[in-house]
Amino acid sequence: MSLPTDDLVSPFTLEYTYKRSTGPVIGRFLAGLRDGQLLGVRTLTGDVLVPPTEYEPTTGDAVTDEFVEVGPEGTVSTWTWISNPGPKDPVSVPFAWAMVHLDGASTPMLHVVLSPEASLKTGARVRAKFAETRVGHIRDLAGFEVVT
Amino acid sequence: MSAPVTQMKAPTRLEYLVHAGATTTTFLHSILKGQLVGRRCPVCHKVYIPPRGACPTCAVLCTDEVPVSNSGTVTTFSIVRIPFEGQRLTPPYACAHIVLDGADVPLLHIVGGCSVDEVRVGMRVEAVWLEIPQPTLATVTWFKPNGEPDRAVNDRGEVVP
Known part of the structure; x- marks a missing residue:
């Protein structure tokens, strides 16, 4: 069977404008x-989960109600370079996804x-950069920059 | 601490390229010519509009093209009164099943050009076309009352002949 070549083709966007409850x-x-703060939550075993969750993943216990300010600096533990960002990526210029x-x-x-890619390495020290306009969303944290 | 955050926007967006397929392509070309053209099943003789490439009841190919009328009968309807994001029309408006004269299955479209309170089962309506047709069923803006007497519609949503 051959594919039809003269069929009409049209872009179509399906969008659900969800809002999620954060808890x-x-x-x-x-x-x-x-x-402009980075907060973690203390678990029963004394760990600080960032980003915080309602339950401690290894034990399933509810976390405590103690929130702890962390950062604003940290260390890159692993990363991948995105040289051609797509339309759904958070920035339009090349960047890295990183575990900080x-x-x-x-x-x-x-x-x-x-x-820049050349400044990145496992173990690199980075510092949080906040967006100028902040609304209570993960993108209020614009990202991290390598501290030189 | 300042005001708590309880909600976050989390839209899901999927961008497709839709291929109309041979049957729908023919249908949309007929709309460009200002005509509504369905297809007839060679076994049960039902005329489908929008056309189907195969009859879902008889599982045979539908090859006969059949022009249908611009006029039809409302067999069921729903009044949309709730606004939502991306809505093309301003509520309230009526979505209706319209069985066009010469067709055997209903077409889902809008009934406009009258108050939503006037819309009723059995109402006779006719297609209102855009001046410049586009390859989409939205080239028919909506169906408006055509002034003919109502027709009877049975419990199965069929227009009684």
Whole structure:
């Protein structure tokens, strides 16, 4: 069977304009970002989860209600370079997705590093850069920049 | 601490390139010529509009093209009163099943050009076309009352002949 070549073709966008409830813990984290703060949550075993979750993933225990400010600097534990960003990427120029272990946190967090590829390496020190306009969303944190 | 955050925007967006396929392509070309053309099943003789490449009941190819009328009968309807993002029309408006004269299955479209309170089962309507046709069923803006007497519609949503 051959494919028809003269069929009409049209772009079509399917979009669901969802809003999600954050819950108390993620909500507190996003409020922190809006206020220019990076917050983690303390678990029963004393770890600090960043970004915070309502339950401790290894034990399933509910976390404590103690929020801890972490960063604003941290260490890159692993990263991948995006040389051709797509339309859904957070920035339109080449950047890195990186796991950033913020100072004071027990877990690394996935976010964007906005520095040149040559400055990136595992173990690189980075610093949080906040967006100028902040609304209570993960993108209130514009990304991280390598500290030289 | 300042005001708590309880919600976040999390839209899901999928961008497709839709290939109309041979049957729908023929249908859209007929719209460009200002005509509504369905297809007839060679076994049960039902006329489908929009046309189908195969009859879903008889599982045979539908090859006969059949022009259908610009006029038809409302067999069921729903009034949309709730606004939502991306909505083309301003509520309230009526979505209706319209069985066009010469067709055997309903076409889902809008009934306009009258108050939503006037829309009723059995109402006779006719297509209102854009001046410059586009290859889309939206070239028919909506169906407006055509002034003819109502027709009877049975419990199965069929227009009683």
